Amino acid sequence: MSEADLLQPENIVRERWKVTSKIGGGGFGQIYEAFDTVLKENVALKLESAKQPKQVLKMEVTVLRRLQGKDHVCKFLGGGTNELYNYVVMTLQGKNLAELRRGQTRQCFTLSTSLRISLQILQAIESIHSIGFLHRDVKPSNFSMGHLPSTCRKVFMLDFGLARKYTNAEGGVRAARPQAGFRGTVRYASINAHKNKEMGRHDDLWSLFYMLVEFITGQLPWRRIKDKEQVGQMKDKYDHASFLKSLPSEFKVTR
Numbered sequence: 001m002s003e004a005d006l007l008q009p010e011n012i013v014r015e016r017w018k019v020t021s022k023i024g025g026g027g028f029g030q031i032y033e034a035f036d037t038v039l040k041e042n043v044a045l046k047l048e049s050a051k052q053p054k055q056v057l058k059m060e061v062t063v064l065r066r067l068q069g070k071d072h073v074c075k076f077l078g079g080g081t082n083e084l085y086n087y088v089v090m091t092l093q094g095k096n097l098a099e100l101r102r103g104q105t106r107q108c109f110t111l112s113t114s115l116r117i118s119l120q121i122l123q124a125i126e127s128i129h130s131i132g133f134l135h136r137d138v139k140p141s142n143f144s145m146g147h148l149p150s151t152c153r154k155v156f157m158l159d160f161g162l163a164r165k166y167t168n169a170e171g172g173v174r175a176a177r178p179q180a181g182f183r184g185t186v187r188y189a190s191i192n193a194h195k196n197k198e199m200g201r202h203d204d205l206w207s208l209f210y211m212l213v214e215f216i217t218g219q220l221p222w223r224r225i226k227d228k229e230q231v232g233q234m235k236d237k238y239d240h241a242s243f244l245k246s247l248p249s250e251f252k253v254t255r
Contacts, residue, residue: 006030006047006085014080017045017089028056028161033092036077042147043077044092047085056161057086063160064090066131072124072157093156094147098140101215108218111248117143118212120155125208128157129201132167135160136199138207139188140214166200173200186228187220194232209243217246 007030011019017034020042024031029048036043048057057079067073074090081087097117101107109117121143128135135142137159146154162183168174176198184193190206192199214220221238222231244251 006049007032007045013045013087013089014078016078017043019045028052028054034089036089039077042092044074044090045087046090047087050081050083050085055086057088059163060160061088063128063131063133063163064088066133067127070127070130072120072127072155074156074158092147093144093158094152096141096144096158097155097211097215100145101140101218104218106218109215111216114212114215115248117155117215118208121157121208121211122205124155124157125204128160128163129204132165132171133160133163134166134199134201135163135204136183136193137162137185138204138211139185140211164199182228186226186231187223189232191232191235194228194235213243213246 005022007013007019007022009019009021013019013034016037018037019032019034021033022030023033023044029046029052032045032047034043034045035041046057046060048055061076061079064074064076068076074093077089077091079086079088095103101109108114121138124143125135125138135157142157142159144156144158146152146156164183166174179196180198181196182189182193183199184190184207188207188210190199190203192203192206210220214223222234225231225234
C-alpha cells in the first residue's frame with residue numbers, strides 16, 4: 001500500500017461507502033472498489049487529492065450528471081469534497097477494453113467483437129456530444145464492459161476529466177482558440193490534438209478509428225513510440241487509407 005493512497009480498506013466515506021480495495025490510479029486520481037451500505041452492492045469510488053494542482057473531478061461530475069439516463073453511462077451515486085480529497089461514486093464496471101484486448105491470444109479481437117464494441121463506443125460518443133461536450137480522451141482504457149451478468153456484453157464510457165463543452169449558451173459551436181494545448185493520449189489522439197488545435201466532435205471519432213484498427217489488427221504503427229511530437233509527425237505523414245486494407249470492404253472510402 002502506497003503512502004500516497006488517499007484511502008485504505010475499511011475506511012468509510014460519508015457514512016455510506018466502505019472501501020474494500022484500490023483498483024486503479026494515475027496522474028489524475030485514484031479509483032477504489034467500495035461497498036454501498038445503502039444499495040448493498042459494490043461500487044466505484046474515484047478520488048483526487050484536494051491539494052492536486054490540476055483538479056479534474058469537478059468536470060467529471062458535471063458531465064456524468066448531465067449524461068444520466070443515456071445509454072453506455074455509469075449511474076451517478078454521489079459525490080463531494082473534504083479537506084483531503086474530492087470524490088465521485090458511480091456503478092462499478094468490469095475490465096476495460098485495453099485489458100481485454102491485451103488478454104487475447106493475438107492481442108486483437110475478432111472482427112465481429114470489434115464491430116459490436118465499436119458500434120457501442122460510437123453510440124456512447126454520440127451521447128456525450130448530444131449534451132454539448134467533447135470527451136477528448138477516447139481510448140480503450142476509458143471504456144469498460146459491464147460488471148454484472150446482465151451488462152457483461154455492454155460497453156460503458158468512463159473518465160470525463162478532460163471533457164470540454166464545445167457549445168455556447170445559444171447552442172452553437174464555441175469559437176476556436178488560437179492555441180488549445182494538447183489533450184488526450186498520444187497513441188489515440190487526432191492529428192488536430194497533436195497540432196494543439198481546437199478539437200471538435202470529429203477528433204473523438206478519429207480516436208475511435210485508431211481504436212478500431214487496433215482492435216482488429218492488434219497494433220498501430222506508432223505503438224512503441226512515447227514521444228508526442230514524433231507520433232504526431234508519423235500520423236501527419238501516414239497514409240491512413242492503408243489502414244482500410246485490414247478492415248472489411250464496408251469501410252472503403254470513396255473519393
